[in-house]
Amino acid sequence: MNMIDHDKEVITEEREIDNISNLPTEILNEIFKDMSFRELAKTCVLSKKWKYFWAMHPVLVLDGEFLEEISRNRGFIEYDFNNTIDMILLQHVGPIVKFVLDLSTTFGNNLNLDHWVLHMVIFLEESANYEQGRFITWSSLLYICSNLTRLVLSKSCIGLLGAEIIPKRFPSKSHHLEHVKLRVDFGDINHISGVLSLIRSSPTLRSLEIDVFSKMYERSTDEVIHYLKDPNCVDQPFEKLEYVEVTMFEGTPCEIIFLKLMLAHSPSLSRMIIGSSDKLDVAKVLGFHEQLTMFLKASPRVELIVAPYGPTV
Secondary structure, three states: OOHHHHHHHHHHHHHHHHHHHOOOHHHHHHHOOOOOHHHHHHHHHOOHHHOOHHHHOOEEEEOHHHHHHHHHHHOOOHHHHHHHHHHHHHHOOOOOOEEEEOOOOOOOOOOOHHHHHHHHHHHHOOOOOOOOOOOOOHHHHHHHOOOOOEEEEOHHHHHHOOOOOOOOOOOOOOOOOOEEEEEEOOOOHHHHHHHHHHHHOOOOOOEEEEEEOOOOOOOOOHHHHHHHHOOOOOOOOOOOOOEEEEEEEOOOHHHHHHHHHHHHOOOOOOEEEEEEOOOOOHHHHHHHHHHHHOOOOOOOOOEEEEEOOOOOO
16 A cells, blocks of 8 residues: 555545544434443544543443453552542543443452442432432432432442341332342342332332342341231332343242242233252252242233243243
């Protein structure tokens, strides 16, 4: 390629970039909504117009792949990790419609979860007026994220939520929340009461996904069973709930009673998928399917699937 051809190619590429730059912001956001944060940040070198595009993009996904890469490249310690997340959030301007922070590959408990959530929800809810340093609880999380349509909390996030006496219903309802994905310990009364209060306080909830995990040591689950068996535990229908998926199901009494409540109080439920853990053999899986099939169902059209260990349907 001679110099003239090369110059023509550079000019053509610059014009293509300029054409993209001239698109409306909402179209640009839609084009780049599925791009990883690392790739999104690289757009800053395209031109001056793109220097701060990543900082104004309303989708902020800091997933496991991103965190593993920065840890590998910089030999992170916990202090560096906290500072990096702080730096990204401080440089971001404008609204955030989706925020993902995957903590599953991080280490230690000294993470600034409350600080990050408080900082992030300023963009979601302008009226949020919480003191800096106040620890996030179930109730405050639901209040300041009242405009969210999707909520994903890992085991570590649930465990880091501040202690509180969890009410049957939170003071503020989330009228926009449609999709919830949680990692839940069914032997922990705070997890179970928090999850049910979240469901009760989310009248538009359509999809509930739960990944079951359990502690490595034996402990009594009597408190959870007593709580779930209370006739007043669920005193309302979950009108909009259409889909429930549970993975790593172990068949404990707490899990069974919880699913029984979901079936009995979800009149719009069309599908419930139970993916078993590797601890259950096929005979046990079939037995649980038969048991769940016999429970009272509020929805006459619900499809119930209990699958052996492996990918769910």
